[in-house]
Amino acid sequence: MSTAPTTAAAAAGDRAADRAGEPPLLRVRDLRVAFPTAAGPVRAVDGIDFTVRAGRTLGIVGESGSGKSVTSLAVLGLLRGAEVSGSVELAGRELRGLPDRELAKLRGRRMAMIFQDPMSSLHPFYTVGEQIAEAYRVHFGAGRRAARRRAVEMLGEVGIPEPARRAADHPHRFSGGMRQRVMIAMALACEPDLLIADEPTTALDVTVQAQILELIARIQAERGLGVVMITHDLGVVARVAHEVLVMYAGRPAEQAPVDELFADPAHPYTRGLLDSLPRLDDDPGVPLHTIPGSPPSLLAPGPGCAFAPRCFRAAEASGDVRARCEGTRPDLVPLRAGRLASCHLPLADGPSGRPSRRPSDRPAGGLPDPQDPTPAPEGTR
Amino acid sequence: MILYLARRLVGVAGVMLAICLVTFTIFYLLPADPAAAACGKTCTPERLAEVRHSMGLDEPLWRQFTDYLTGIFAGRELGEGPHALQCGFPCFGYSYEYSLPVWDLLTDRLPVSASLAFGAALMWLVLGLGTGIAAALRKGTRTDRTLMVGAVAAASLPVYFTAVMLIHGVVRVAGVLPYPEYAALTDDPLDWAANLLLPWTALALLYAAMYARQSRSSMIEAMAQPYIRTARAKGMPERAVVVKHGLRSGMTPVLTIFGMDLGGLLAGAVITESIFGIPGVGRLFFDALQRSDQPVILGVTLLAAFFIVAANLVVDILYAVVDPRVRY
Known part of the structure; x- marks a missing residue:
């Protein structure tokens, strides 16, 4: 858990930054993305707000189709054929409305992104050295030789053995984990301030996952990088995030510091996600917990809370309370200290029903953390 | 290797x-x-x-x-x-009709067919790939649809129709060019090109239409690859994304059909050569067929087969050059 946040110190840092009036590294406000289709617009992202500060990690969690990736692509201006509205500010500069030419100068240079599938995200026809070097050349006007040196240096930094030799290899000569390292080297070659990682470990096996997360965390610490970690894996979030934004059906469900979110989720959806994690102390005969139903269509969202049809709180509620869940869309509002949730029936503070777990109980992917030699305390597993 | x-x-x-x-x-x-x-x-x-x-x-x-x-x-x-x-070596028999060794006939006619094939190939590559790539980058727009309707129309026109219309329009009505009469490149390059312009166009239109459709679809596929998104995400200018990352993989499938098409045409474009009176291998074949000049028919068939097989080999080797994952 070398990356576990020191919440108090970080919060103090936030306050200091706010006082100085310094704009955050990334501020997204009321971001909306709709894809026009023959059947009408699909509202993939429907009003998302978040802030990322230098040196901090925001985890965005949600199931497939909840709008996580679309959000990140919208930040970089990489969505084509979509209707995007809202505000994306990078260090105080509004990116929305910038011509693509201007955005391209910021991509890779100030904000970089790594993707889920390192197999197909690298061009099969060019050597990895060439692919790292080309961005460096574009952004810094560097010559071939300097850019190549930089590529080798970056490959070494992300832990690829014999970087000078490997730079001349094509992507198919690398394993999945090594390719993701190459992606990271490529993303960080121009020293961006913000790194958006879109499920960077999903396509990798669990032991490699831990190494990649460790690598990102190390570089983040060295460079004071702001990181957005997009994932559907709560284990990853528990491990690397300071703040967590839970998304559901393109909308924010809950936003909280990571410890508090895991300790006592306020939104029934978050609660459902946490309860769905398999645990070693689960009774082997009992089926895993699931959230009943499936995510709603984003084509014609109803007027109420998107989660209401699957929500156990709404189901238990009396008639007119339930009518409110189904008829009025809840806003993301402060609930208690540092906690935002969009729910008419938030869960009360403190443990209720099935005991919740703190993130430190559960390393990434539910497997032992190779970087963490300390055994888990007795009785938590 | x-x-x-x-x-x-x-x-x-x-x-x-x-x-x-x-x-x-x-x-x-x-x-x-x-x-x-x-x-x-x-x-x-x-x-x-x-x-x-x-x-x-x-x-x-x-x-x-x-x-x-x-x-x-x-x-x-x-x-x-x-x-x-x-x-003498290499002996493919003797033509009954011409009283000449088949080999001499073939080597005589080959430069003519090659002139037609290479000129037309250049034209259809420029026209077809240009159209296809332009349409792919404007996928779904009015421009894309217009270009593709044009391509389908051009692909549906048989070469004998296009050829006759070209002769009628350009030679008879407009009178811009003389009636094509083959002149060797080595004699007068300008004359050579002027006389081949119509046959090139007739042949190129047909192929350009097919290449436009092929290159459009493979370019669309290439531009939808995740590595294109990666290139954009690292800040490559759009032109570099298209040219360096898109074209390189988008044009690889085109290479295959181009090799086959060029190989096939080197052994003569029977219809085009016959209509324009070009004394190429195709014309030789057509005449030999009519006169049951068997050694010639046999010789041309073998030549055509050779070009196709050789083109295949060249394409396969080029593939290894283009795509580093291909290793022999």
Whole structure:
């Protein structure tokens, strides 16, 4: 858990930054993305707000189709054929409305992104050295030789053995984990301030996952990088995030510091996600917990809370309370200290029903953390 | 790589031998008797037998075939006695019609067909790939639809229609160009190009339409690859994304069909050459067919097969150059 946040110190840092009036590294406000289709617009992202500060990690969690990736692509201006509205500010500069030419100068240079599938995200026809070097050349006007040196240096930094030799290899000569390292080297070659990682470990096996997360965390610490970690894996979030934004059906469900979110989720959806994690102390005969139903269509969202049809709180509620869940869309509002949730029936503070777990109980992917030699305390597993 | 090349060359030889055997057998089984044609109308049975013997037609199939093969590699003597014809290496037989070795006819006509093929290929590549790539980058827009409707229309026009319309429009009505009459490149390059302009256009239009559609779809596929998104995410200017990352993979499938098409055309574009009166291999083939000039038909068939097989080999080798994942 070398990356576990020191919440108090970080919060103090936030306050200091706010006082100085310094704009955050990334501020997204009321971001909306709709894809026009023959059947009408699909509202993939429907009003998302978040802030990322230098040196901090925001985890965005949600199931497939909840709008996580679309959000990140919208930040970089990489969505084509979509209707995007809202505000994306990078260090105080509004990116929305910038011509693509201007955005391209910021991509890779100030904000970089790594993707889920390192197999197909690298061009099969060019050597990895060439692919790292080309961005460096574009952004810094560097010559071939300097850019190549930089590529080798970056490959070494992300832990690829014999970087000078490997730079001349094509992507198919690398394993999945090594390719993701190459992606990271490529993303960080121009020293961006913000790194958006879109499920960077999903396509990798669990032991490699831990190494990649460790690598990102190390570089983040060295460079004071702001990181957005997009994932559907709560284990990853528990491990690397300071703040967590839970998304559901393109909308924010809950936003909280990571410890508090895991300790006592306020939104029934978050609660459902946490309860769905398999645990070693689960009774082997009992089926895993699931959230009943499936995510709603984003084509014609109803007027109420998107989660209401699957929500156990709404189901238990009396008639007119339930009518409110189904008829009025809840806003993301402060609930208690540092906690935002969009729910008419938030869960009360403190443990209720099935005991919740703190993130430190559960390393990434539910497997032992190779970087963490300390055994888990007795009785938590 | 060397080993692969050697293996492929052996394969090429095998394929050529098989094609040779099949074609030869077909001609052997045909009812047309070249001896009767050579003997003339006032032919007695004795004279016919004599001619058959001198042409080697009284030999069994396998014997005729091995003689033919020997001729290709070592040259041979056709006929016997004082009338024997010396047919030097590589001997593909003697044309009854022209009284010339088939090889001489082929080497004579090949530059003509090559002129037509390469000129047209250049035209259709520029036109077809330009259209296809432009449409792919504007996928779904009005421009894209217009270009593709045009391509479908052009692909539906048979070359004889296009050719005749071109001759009528450009030569007869507009009078911009003279009626095409082939002139060798080595004599007068300008004249060569001017006379080939219409045939090139007729042939290129058809191919350009097919290439536009092919390159559009493979370019769309290439531009949808995740590595294109990666290139954009690292801040490459859009032009570099398209040219360096998109085209390189988008044009690879086009390479395959281009090799085949060019190989096929080198052995003659029968219809185009016939309409424009271009004395190429295609025209030679057409005439030989009409006159049952079997050695010529056989020779052209083998030449065509050779070009296709060779083009295939070249394309496969180029693939390894283009795509580093391909290793032999």
